[in-house]
Amino acid sequence: MKKEKPLILLSNDDGVEAKGLNELIRGLSGVGEMIVMAPDGPRSGASGAITSERPVRYYKEREEEGLTVYKCTGTPVDCVKLALHAVVPRRPDLVIGGINHGDNSSVNVHYSGTMGVVIEGCLKGIPSVGYSLCNHHADADFDPLLPYVRRITEQVLERGLPSGICLNVNFPDRPTFKGVRICRQTAGAWVNEWKRSLHPRGGDYFWLIGEYDNHEPEAEDSDHWALGQGYVAVTPTQIDVTAYGVMDELKNWNLKI
């Protein structure tokens, strides 16, 4: 009996028309059967948001050999949930988010809709990977990434990932890479985050912008350092966010009423 091809569910936060998603599809050609359920427009910064106040719909965009593309009115996480519920013929072997137009290393993991996709796949018990390029332009060049995306994807399919752990893979914006480094999340923060403008009819409005402040620029095991040096940064990411190290201390607090 012929072995079934792996089934790969893809989504993103830049929307179904984004170049990064379509380059991902191109780069994974032949690796498996692909089902895409992506937002019908940009959802950058959607994090793990879900849609609870209104209903969600989806539509088939196109279908070809080994690929079916749907678009969805919801968030990136909605896309994963709805695809798993309504369109996949069987449980996917892999969930992929991306390729994101923009850096999801360091604290960006907390804001990223791409990583929302990946964490949702992981919460559903499916090996999950997010790919992001440190270039947010719509026409960014994804060519240099594709051999790495393919290799990492094949390795995850072959080896699997431990339960509750997914991968956050970021690529520097360069024509070639020095190699792959396994990293930890860099400590940092966004500063100077708002640009104030005056509304023509009065009052202020604010655009979210900001500059990234790296709290540990010399840390050679951190993802932001690796990217700055020209490496592909693979940051294993977990869904258990318990701070185990402080549990004992908290038990000494005076919390009796």
Next chain:
Amino acid sequence: MKKEKPLILLSNDDGVEAKGLNELIRGLSGVGEMIVMAPDGPRSGASGAITSERPVRYYKEREEEGLTVYKCTGTPVDCVKLALHAVVPRRPDLVIGGINHGDNSSVNVHYSGTMGVVIEGCLKGIPSVGYSLCNHHADADFDPLLPYVRRITEQVLERGLPSGICLNVNFPDRPTFKGVRICRQTAGAWVNEWKRSLHPRGGDYFWLIGEYDNHEPEAEDSDHWALGQGYVAVTPTQIDVTAYGVMDELKNWNLKI
């Protein structure tokens, strides 16, 4: 010189008019000077989402002794970012999210706008706490929580929290509690997540609902167990989501191109 009262920044994801937020303000009366920047409507399930595609505005709602309330057109995380940028007179001593109408224990931490607020405060280096009640009704009874909310808040102000660590506090829906337990995040997942309905003009639409499936119902150190037994569950939560335990194994993968 008289010691300055602590400055507390409050937000939520149920919106500025939600009972939980206003009960929180009532419960913390006198503990510190309070500034509220809350969404102008419900943002349940907003997670760590930020608004990047359009500008954000805020408006002063009301001002009284020790309390100023603003509403904001953005997400819960936007509220924290914008308050810190535009309205606080000095760096807050504490950021609080809540009191949420609904359970944010276990994997809900990943979808919660309340915990989005808290994680954002933590990312900004400010001690941060989220309070949630396991009852999502608009008129839920928050009275039993208030002495605990006040005590935990006072303890955080007195003792601080380690850098990068915040608290996720959940209350069972009961008139009294057995006490407080320091917990870890329960492993679980949402299942049967969508209700399909037929649109009157054709086609399906989907409401996100779902049932919580606890993967470890007997785990006495987990937050969901504590809630089920009638305890207040305090789950320390960290912003570093690196899965340190798998880094060495990943270094053996074949990732050379």
